[in-house]
Amino acid sequence: MSQVSLGMPKIASYGSGNLFATEPFPQAAHRELANTQLRANLGHATRTIREKRIGVVSELPDWEELREAGSVLKQQVMADLPRLLVQLEENVTRRGGTVHWARDAQEANEIVTGLIRAEGATEVVKVKSMATQETGLNEYLEEQGIAAYETDLAELIVQLGHDKPSHILVPAIHKNRTEIRDIFLAGMAGVDPELTDDPRQLAMAARTHLRRKFLTAKVAVSGANFAIADSGTLAVVESEGNGRMCLTLPETLITVMGIEKLVPTFQDLEVFMALLPRSSTGERMNPYTSLWTGVTEGDGPQNFHLVLLDNGRTAALADEMGRSALHCIRCSACMNVCPVYERTGGHAYGSTYPGPIGAILSPLMTGIEAEENNSLPYASSLCGACFDACPVKINIPEILVHLRGKDVDAQHAKRKLPSQMDVGMTVAKVALSSGRNLGLAEKGLPLGKLAAGPDRLIKRLPGLAGGWTQSRDIPAPPAQSFRDWWKKEHVPTADTAAGTGENA
Amino acid sequence: MSAREEILDRIRAALSDQPAVPPVPRDYRRTSGLDAQALVALLVDRLVDYKANVFVEESDGVSGRIGGLLAGAGQFVIPPGLPAAWLAFDTEPARAVVDSLESPLSIARLDAMDAVLTSSAVSVAETGTIVLDGSADQGRRAISLVPDHHVCVVPVESIAGILPEALQRLDGTRPLTLISGPSATSDIELERVEGVHGPRRLDVIIAV
Numbered sequence A: 001m002s003q004v005s006l007g008m009p010k011i012a013s014y015g016s017g018n019l020f021a022t023e024p025f026p027q028a029a030h031r032e033l034a035n036t037q038l039r040a041n042l043g044h045a046t047r048t049i050r051e052k053r054i055g056v057v058s059e060l061p062d063w064e065e066l067r068e069a070g071s072v073l074k075q076q077v078m079a080d081l082p083r084l085l086v087q088l089e090e091n092v093t094r095r096g097g098t099v100h101w102a103r104d105a106q107e108a109n110e111i112v113t114g115l116i117r118a119e120g121a122t123e124v125v126k127v128k129s130m131a132t133q134e135t136g137l138n139e140y141l142e143e144q145g146i147a148a149y150e151t152d153l154a155e156l157i158v159q160l161g162h163d164k165p166s167h168i169l170v171p172a173i174h175k176n177r178t179e180i181r182d183i184f185l186a187g188m189a190g191v192d193p194e195l196t197d198d199p200r201q202l203a204m205a206a207r208t209h210l211r212r213k214f215l216t217a218k219v220a221v222s223g224a225n226f227a228i229a230d231s232g233t234l235a236v237v238e239s240e241g242n243g244r245m246c247l248t249l250p251e252t253l254i255t256v257m258g259i260e261k262l263v264p265t266f267q268d269l270e271v272f273m274a275l276l277p278r279s280s281t282g283e284r285m286n287p288y289t290s291l292w293t294g295v296t297e298g299d300g301p302q303n304f305h306l307v308l309l310d311n312g313r314t315a316a317l318a319d320e321m322g323r324s325a326l327h328c329i330r331c332s333a334c335m336n337v338c339p340v341y342e343r344t345g346g347h348a349y350g351s352t353y354p355g356p357i358g359a360i361l362s363p364l365m366t367g368i369e370a371e372e373n374n375s376l377p378y379a380s381s382l383c384g385a386c387f388d389a390c391p392v393k394i395n396i397p398e399i400l401v402h403l404r405g406k407d408v409d410a411q412h413a414k415r416k417l418p419s420q421m422d423v424g425m426t427v428a429k430v431a432l433s434s435g436r437n438l439g440l441a442e443k444g445l446p447l448g449k450l451a452a453g454p455d456r457l458i459k460r461l462p463g464l465a466g467g468w469t470q471s472r473d474i475p476a477p478p479a480q481s482f483r484d485w486w487k488k489e490h491v492p493t494a495d496t497a498a499g500t501g502e503n504a
Numbered sequence B: 001m002s003a004r005e006e007i008l009d010r011i012r013a014a015l016s017d018q019p020a021v022p023p024v025p026r027d028y029r030r031t032s033g034l035d036a037q038a039l040v041a042l043l044v045d046r047l048v049d050y051k052a053n054v055f056v057e058e059s060d061g062v063s064g065r066i067g068g069l070l071a072g073a074g075q076f077v078i079p080p081g082l083p084a085a086w087l088a089f090d091t092e093p094a095r096a097v098v099d100s101l102e103s104p105l106s107i108a109r110l111d112a113m114d115a116v117l118t119s120s121a122v123s124v125a126e127t128g129t130i131v132l133d134g135s136a137d138q139g140r141r142a143i144s145l146v147p148d149h150h151v152c153v154v155p156v157e158s159i160a161g162i163l164p165e166a167l168q169r170l171d172g173t174r175p176l177t178l179i180s181g182p183s184a185t186s187d188i189e190l191e192r193v194e195g196v197h198g199p200r201r202l203d204v205i206i207a208v
Helices: A025-033 A036-058 A063-079 A081-094 A105-118 A130-135 A137-143 A153-160 A177-187 A199-216 A242-248 A266-280 A313-318 A323-327 A333-337 A339-344 A355-366 A373-378 A385-389 A396-414 A420-431 A435-442 A445-452 A463-469 A482-489 A494-503 B003-014 B036-049 B059-069 B107-112 B163-168
Strands: A097-102 A123-126 A147-150 A219-222 A226-228 A233-238 A252-258 A288-293 A303-309 B053-057 B076-078 B096-098 B115-118 B122-124 B129-132 B149-155 B176-179 B201-207
Touching: A025 A339, A025 A373, A036 A266, A036 A333, A036 A339, A063 A081, A063 A266, A063 A323, A081 A097, A081 A303, A081 B003, A097 A105, A097 B003, A105 A130, A105 A137, A105 A219, A105 A252, A105 A303, A123 A199, A123 A242, A130 A137, A130 A252, A130 A303, A137 A147, A147 A153, A153 A177, A153 A199, A177 A199, A199 A242, A199 B107, A219 A242, A226 A266, A233 A242, A233 A266, A242 A288, A266 B163, A313 A323, A313 A355, A313 B003, A323 A355, A323 A396, A333 A339, A333 A355, A333 A385, A339 A355, A355 A373, A355 A385, A355 A396, A373 A396, A385 A396, A420 A435, A420 A463, A435 A482, B036 B053, B036 B201, B053 B059, B059 B149, B059 B201, B122 B163, B129 B149, B129 B163
Parallel strands: A097 A303, A123 A147, A123 A219, A219 A252, A252 A303, B053 B201, B076 B096, B076 B115, B115 B149, B149 B201
Antiparallel strands: A226 A233, A233 A288, A288 B176, B122 B129, B129 B176
């Protein structure tokens, strides 16, 4: 590490844990698309949430002003991150908390395990947390002989079903009520065998199942939605009250948080708490938000540990074009509006972070060459719906294109010989470099017409271009190019020639 | 090198281009300009939308309303600093059990309580949000969480129009709980169902 102290730029340290696509996205997407039940469930859920979101967003006359403020606030946080993190650490420490730093997933898991062991606990209750999902904490704890109980309803469904989350807000979005009922009947000890698929009954079954755990747990593990630098205050935004239970009743609270979750001041919550609930669950405000600063004597946990996690965030920060992906407040609006996500679901992305934000965040945090993450930036039609929906205005399509470029460069660097695409691009570069060259190239059009045959369709192209004709035909090119046609139709007269000359 | 130093070094290296950031444009609304009557009407509308039970009472009607709402309850927990007048309905033998920082009830005892009665620090009319800040008339966070029925009084002067106005009135370093309706979940097909782990019944009395 000596190069750092010499002021040399350091090679990016990429993230580990659950951040990887393990197979190329197109392959995973093909499989998921074949699951018609999944598509029906996702279609229903995302349609519901889109309508709710648009209703509460259009209610606010200053939505765009709030988005702009949120975007610039996050830019400020990123530009000033070292100072704000140190400020947060000082304030949490002054208020009786302990701050830990974790370079990667493994280190975070080890820190949390050590803290749980120090309390002599063998089980913990957990509030839904993307950071610990990312580090694979539950699996790690299990290996260490510590049972972690997820208490968010959707996380509970995923855990009882031995499944993986497929959405960052509603991890069980891919399951419908009947499937959830079946999971509860199979996996929930002591559940009423008469349980129906009425969502209210299912929620009550979860309440009964977890109540004893909440009331007796000694240690809780949470994530955080926001950390306020100038006061050392942490915030958890939730709906069910499982968050309040975990943040209030146990003696020890361990919070794992990405280093990008900072906001500068308490007052800045006025922006993010307006943006987040409306964008995520489509509510004016979520049922419960808890804010705590260190330890409050006699009220809530008397031991508080904050684990600050890098795990590839600094690598994302080092990418000037991509760093705004770290502005993400994990609302999930981009997933709910994405035509690709809506059809493939979250599992196709492999990483903890699916959907449009995951397609940029995962490769930014792991490096574009890690496993199959280079396929993720292509998991988009670049329609831009995610950008419009993003409450902090992350320009996801622009970053997707940027990352595609990085992927192409990485592929180039690996190859000794030019690829078909390289050859094609070189030809196109020459052809499109001047009108004259293009005119010459277009002389070849009748050849294409010939190739199309009597049904005037080209059904199969050779080589790389074959990908295009795999699922569609190309209509035969016309006998003459537009330029040739124009020349024939528009014989210049004295005045049109003068006019076009001016405007050209 | 410690993880702390290494991460801070990584961040500094990542920011070596020294990104320029414009000042934060705060062009969003920071005041609502609503009068007391409009604030109450808006808050009632929003709370009802969340399926809370809402009652608007003159100050001499608050105790009677609380008594009515707690009529079916056995023992209920209260924080140490509630206005005595609110408890006028609670005749001997008193059903109210006081919880305080100095003598807190055990979790098991709280779980045996039928209800909790608290005041509140600030409310936000536009979002239907009630904020508890652990003051003596609101108590420890656990008391408004474990019992299944929360009766919460909102003094009219504590109602702010929108969130920026509310945050200005709060001390961010106190343990804060923002409550917007009874506990709920949208985790099954994104349909909202009220009542999960937090109090399933939320009664709000707006004291005008």
